[in-house]
Amino acid sequence: xxxxxxxxxxxxxxxxxxxxxxxxxxxxxxxxxxxxxxxxxxxxxxxxxxxxxxxxxxxxxxxxxxxxxxxxxxxxxxxxxxxxxxxxxxxxxxxxxxxxxxxxxxxxxxxxxxxxxxxxxxxxxxxxxxxxxxxxxxxxxxxxxxxxxxxxxxxxxxxxxxxxxxxxxxxxxxxxxxxxxxxxxxxxxxxxxxxxxxxxxxxxxxxxxxxxxxxxxxxxxxxxxxxxxxxxxxxxxxxxxxxxxxxxxxxxxxxxxxxxxxxxxxxxxxxxxxxxxxxxxxxxxxxxxxxxxxxxxxxxxxxxxxxxxxxxxxxxxxxxxxxxxxxxxxxxxxxxxxxxxxxxxxxxxxxxxxxxxxxxxxxxxxxxxxxxxxxxxxxxxxxxxxxxxxxxxxxxxxxxxxxxxxxxxxxxxxxxxxxxxxxxxxxxxxxxxxxxxxxxxxxxxxxxxxxxxxxxxxxxxxxxxxxxxxxxxxxxxxxxxxxxxxxxxxxxxxxxxxxxxxxxxxxxxxxxx
Numbered sequence: 001x002x003x004x005x006x007x008x009x010x011x012x013x014x015x016x017x018x019x020x021x022x023x024x025x026x027x028x029x030x031x032x033x034x035x036x037x038x039x040x041x042x043x044x045x046x047x048x049x050x051x052x053x054x055x056x057x058x059x060x061x062x063x064x065x066x067x068x069x070x071x072x073x074x075x076x077x078x079x080x081x082x083x084x085x086x087x088x089x090x091x092x093x094x095x096x097x098x099x100x101x102x103x104x105x106x107x108x109x110x111x112x113x114x115x116x117x118x119x120x121x122x123x124x125x126x127x128x129x130x131x132x133x134x135x136x137x138x139x140x141x142x143x144x145x146x147x148x149x150x151x152x153x154x155x156x157x158x159x160x161x162x163x164x165x166x167x168x169x170x171x172x173x174x175x176x177x178x179x180x181x182x183x184x185x186x187x188x189x190x191x192x193x194x195x196x197x198x199x200x201x202x203x204x205x206x207x208x209x210x211x212x213x214x215x216x217x218x219x220x221x222x223x224x225x226x227x228x229x230x231x232x233x234x235x236x237x238x239x240x241x242x243x244x245x246x247x248x249x250x251x252x253x254x255x256x257x258x259x260x261x262x263x264x265x266x267x268x269x270x271x272x273x274x275x276x277x278x279x280x281x282x283x284x285x286x287x288x289x290x291x292x293x294x295x296x297x298x299x300x301x302x303x304x305x306x307x308x309x310x311x312x313x314x315x316x317x318x319x320x321x322x323x324x325x326x327x328x329x330x331x332x333x334x335x336x337x338x339x340x341x342x343x344x345x346x347x348x349x350x351x352x353x354x355x356x357x358x359x360x361x362x363x364x365x366x367x368x369x370x371x372x373x374x375x376x377x378x379x380x381x382x383x384x385x386x387x388x389x390x391x392x393x394x395x396x397x398x399x400x401x402x403x404x405x406x407x408x409x410x411x412x413x414x415x416x417x418x419x420x421x422x423x424x425x426x427x428x429x430x431x432x433x434x435x436x437x438x439x440x441x442x443x444x445x446x447x448x449x450x451x452x453x454x455x456x457x458x459x460x461x462x463x464x465x466x467x468x469x470x471x472x473x474x475x476x477x478x479x480x481x482x483x484x485x486x487x488x489x490x491x492x493x494x495x496x497x498x499x500x501x502x503x504x505x506x507x508x509x510x511x512x513x
Contacts, residue, residue, distance in 0.1 A: 052123040053284065056259050058099055059085075059119040061321050062107060064092040067328075070112030080106035086261065088268050091324040095119065095261045115317040122284045123257045150236045150447060153434040155374050156226070156402030156459055159383040161508035162239050165466055166231075170511040172240025174473045175465040177227050177277045178270030178334075179458075180263065181220030183212040184247045185438035188221060188445045190229035190236060195245045199273040202249035203262045213253040218438040220249065222450055223281045225436030226458035227465070235445055236435060239462020239507065240469065246273050251282065258282070260318055263357065264325040267336070271329045276468050276475070278329060279461035280338040280363075281454035285345065285353040286315060319354070323361040330362035335468070335477040337364045337461045339453035340391045347393020348498055355391060364464075364481060367392055368403025368456035369504055373411065375418040375430035384491055386499040390453055397501035398481075399488055401459035404432040404451030460484075463505045470511040487513050 060082070064070055069092055074084045081100035088094070096116075100106065107116045157163060176196065183202070186195060186209065202209040212218045228238035228245050250266040251258040263280070270278050329336050338358040345353055358365035368387035386392060387405040406428060408414040414428035432449035439446035467483050468475045487510040488503030496502050 052257075053286065054121055056119040056121040056261075058097055059259065059261065060096045060098060060103065060107070060116055061119055061261060061318065062094045062096055062116050063114045063317060063321050063324075064112050065114045066112075067092040067324060069094060070110070073110065073112070076110045077107060080110075082107055086265055088264070088325060088328065091268075091321075091328040093264065093321045093324055095265075117314050117317045117321075120260045120318060121257050122260070123255065124251050124282050124284065149234070150434065153430065154236055155371060155378065155383060155430070156404075156433055156455075157237070157239065158378075159369070159371075159402045160239070160459060160463065160505050162462070164508035165511045166241070168508070168511055170466050170470045171231070172228065172238075172243030172462070172465045172469045175240065175243045175276045175469045176246055176274055177240070177243050177279060177461055177465050178246040178248055178266075178273070178275035179220060179224045179227065179461075180248045180250045180266040180270070180278060180280045181223055181282065182218065182251045183207065183210060183220055183249050183253045184224060185212060185218055185221045185436070185445075186210040186247070187442045188225070188436050188438070189234050190232065190238075190436050190445055191221065191224055191245065193230040193232060194228045194238075194241075194243065195247060196273075200245070200247040201269065203265050203269070204249050204252050204258070207249065207252055207254065209247060209249045211249075211253055212438045212440070214440065217448070218436075219251075219281070219450075219454065220247065221438050222433075222435045222448070223279060223454060223458040226433065226455065227279060227462045229436055235447060239459055240465035243462070243465040243469070246270055246275050260322065264322060267325050267329050271332050271334050275334055276473065277461050277464045278334055278336045279458050280336070280357055281452075281457045283339050283341045283355050283358055283453070285341055285343050285355050315354075319356060319360070322357060326357065326360045326362050330477050333474065333476060335364065335464050335475075335480045336360075336362060337366060337457055337464060339457040340365045340367045340397055342368075342389040342452050342454075343391055344389050345391045345393070346498070347391065347396035355396070358391075359396065362477065364398045364460065364484070365396060365501070366453060366457045366460045367397045367400045367499060367501065368405070368451075368453045369400045369500075370403060370405035370407070370431055370451070372405070372408045372431060373413060373427060375427045376413060376416060384489075384500075384504050387451070387453075387456075389451075390456075390499075392498045394496060394498045397498065399460055399484060399502055400491070400500040400504040401456040401463075402433060403453050403456030403459075404449070406431070406451060460505055463507045463510055466507055467510050483510055 069089045082096040082098040086095040104116045228243040231237045231241040248266040250262040341355040368390040369384045370387045371381045371383040408428035416427045432451045433455035437446040437448040485502045490503040491500045
């Protein structure tokens with residue numbers, strides 16, 4: 001390493017954070033093969049917080065006055081030129097397509113209807129920032145004790161004592177975890193043994209569940225691997241390596257966007273397929289003042305009719321619809337977990353943003369933690385720093401889990417060269433979370449690093465799966481939450497605190513205490 005190299009990379013980081021300051025978005029980064037941050041990679045590679053929110057033309061969400069849809073609603077919607085596209089009768093929510101200009105006004109007059117609001121489309125991932133990492137063949141470092149060749153790169157498992165939990169015999173057997181995300185590499189050797197193919201679907205029109213943007217960046221594949229990559233002597237291992245995966249594509253790999261209605265449909269589908277846990281490594285920070293864009297990208301005026309323009313009251317109706325669906329999942333025995341978001345927002349002071357679905361009813365919200373310089377001192381480095389990008393707030397966070405961070409790149413030692421097997425990288429790279437990616441070659445796996453609360457949430461979902469497995473399956477979500485709370489490592493201020501919530505999750509304690 002030279003001072004010149006260190007200076008050059010610091011300038012790139014400084015430029016990136018200047019951009020972040022303008023957008024209010026922190027980076028969820030995917031590493032390039034040489035381990036350097038390029039300007040494009042750093043400039044918005046974490047996009048969990050929505051960079052673009054707009055109305056979805058001719059698509060509406062209908063809420064009933066109760067959590068049961070009115071009798072004959074479909075026929076009544078047809079009478080006002082609306083076509084019901086989905087219904088969740090037990091939640092009192094339906095989705096409708098209509099080209100009728102006065103549809104909102106007409107449908108709102110149907111007896112038993114509480115509100116009619118336009119569906120929102122949110123860009124969760126910006127495809128232009130996705131970068132490739134080489135599928136590098138890491139050697140197995142000494143004293144691993146495991147034959148999965150990349151397991152020792154998974155510092156997050158050490159942080160939550162996952163291997164100690166496995167040694168008790170608990171590995172996620174008889175538990176189903178649904179992953180709502182982008183597309184998935186269905187043939188990845190680390191994932192294929194645990195995927196329930198018949199239950200895995202896409203809710204994104206025109207994109208099958210295995211459609212992935214044509215490079216190894218696959219957000220869905222990465223999160224699924226952290227949860228339940230098989231312990232098969234290849235690649236990595238999931239936190240719950242014997243759990244089964246229901247993979248549900250709710251975000252487009254082409255646009256990086258997903259509709260509110262797709263997310264809700266994914267939750268209901270997972271519930272009906274018998275999921276014990278749902279992981280949503282996705283989130284949108286919505287402004288309470290109601291300013292969003294319309295279908296043409298121009299600002300809407302929230303002072304206009306809220307049913308058409310989506311002001312605060314209109315957005316609240318959408319949030320109620322999402323609440324009803326997450327509540328429905330909870331009532332049917334599903335533990336729902338979501339990433340807390342990457343805006344570095346202090347919920348104790350800044351109430352202008354609403355982060356969903358992590359703030360929805362019965363959803364467990366996860367902040368991100370990370371070491372600084374793990375590769376240089378893996379046995380004693382503190383691994384529970386709150387990640388620099390993570391949202392936080394006493395009422396916003398339930399638990400913390402490993403999500404990775406890039407902050408060690410600000411330390412000169414972060415650019416020390418570390419060799420693992422035949423490959424060398426800068427030390428700061430190893431502070432990211434390492435998991436599965438896509439090679440686009442059937443049956444061949446790829447792997448990459450990423451950082452974000454998107455990476456923290458699947459660690460938590462894996463712990464939940466271990467808890468349920470330990471108790472023989474079919475565990476009530478309130479019991480899962482109570483066990484997580486009772487066995488988390490209480491870091492920060494005693495009790496529930498803004499950074500760690502009730503604590504950083506501990507898999508071993510969760511299955512032994």
